[in-house]
Amino acid sequence: MNVPRYWRSERTRYGLVGEICRSCGKPIFPPRDVCPHCTDEGQDVHPFGGKGQVYSFSTVYDAPAGYTEYQPYTVALIKLDEGPLVTAQLTDVDNEAVHIGMPVEMVTRKIKEEGENGLIIYGYKFRPVLESKSSRPDRF
């Protein structure tokens, strides 16, 4: 069981919780011991807003073990509004509709399951920003 490993990063994964460097004030994700911008060590916990844009992406048709159930899926680099680049799966999207600059938002989803008897791993993914007003429905 990899329970402690997953448990340790739960907060980061469930809610996109990173840090702000106390020295240079820059946002950091994922959390690190040393600031990648100024190399200082003091950071404060900072939940990110969850909005960003697709910076680059690739669709996976031959997924690694543990993820085959979800293939094909698109993995993207997301440029968060606060600055950091995050690697994450996209969800609730047609793979052919993904494009650079696409506005996306964070959702918490199932990442994988450790087999039928094992832990269910949840974490952040990104989906196209939900329009708050009704749009024309697709046809079947």
Add this chain to the structure above:
Amino acid sequence: MKPLREVGIIGYGAYIPRYRLPAAEVARVWTEGHAGLPVEEKSVPGLDEDTATIAIEAARNALARGGIAAQSIRAVWVGSESHPYAVKPTSTIVAEAIGATPQVSAADWEFACKAGTEALQAAIALVGSGMTDFAMAIGADTAQGRPGDALEYTTAAGGAAYIIGPREHSLAYLEGSYSYVTDTPDFFRRPYQHYPEHGGRFTGQPAYFKHITHAVEALLQELGYTPGDFAAAVFHQPNTKFPQRVAQMLGFSKEQIRVGLLAPKIGNTYAASSLLGLTAVLDEAKPGDRILLASFGSGAGSDAFSFVVTDLIQERQRLAPTTQAYIARRKPVDYALYVRYRRKLQMH
């Protein structure tokens, strides 16, 4: 029933998955199209969705509307009949994800389709007793129907979350509630069984209709109201016909149930069903509107509530996606994709 301290809904949030299975697809596969369709289509969860993820998004929407810090919530209660684990609470995952841990009470509730309103009754009592200021009650499900069974047309997925708090901060305050419960085994699922059993027509008169009518009639009598006093009414929605018929039996008009009747477009979202009807009504409600909510859970029972909308509704309605926005976000799937998404394929 009414708590000593006046309480109400501070924030509410909906969530409905993106995928839809038209009922005609089930009829095509199992009856060559020769079947009456109880709904137009139902919502289907994606491969990476379950009751926990559905509850998390509904809870985040409720927090956005409530405008309170997650740390001020002292209870996170999730009602469902499809918790992802047999042993391990869904509510701890939700509480952690929304940032409400660790000074919080968390538990999962079970009572078929009324697990969510049972959690709501408890949240009302917890805040109403003065033990805490804010408590969250969630109804969420990814319901199962046996392939080819009548339930397969309707068993859907969705979630709705409510933050209960003091009346003075509420967007709708509670006038009273009532619960009516008997041991009526109209629908059940034994341990380790994937699909539930149901009593067919027995789920109607002695179960759904009896429990809802008794709960609602007793609540109206307690409060001294008639159906005409309500701007809107929401009943549990196992299909399109049942809520329409029970409304008629109780003397509510088609117009009163129109906005909250979501089953034709999303199916039966179980513990979320009546609670999602209420989020849809609140999305369009005006100050002063009196709203009736009546759930039904097999086994069996009904919880009935009367809420009155306050002036705070208008500034909070648009702080999160509306129920109709989720319904409009719609990707139809055929029966084959549905079978894959719901893991009905034997892979080994």
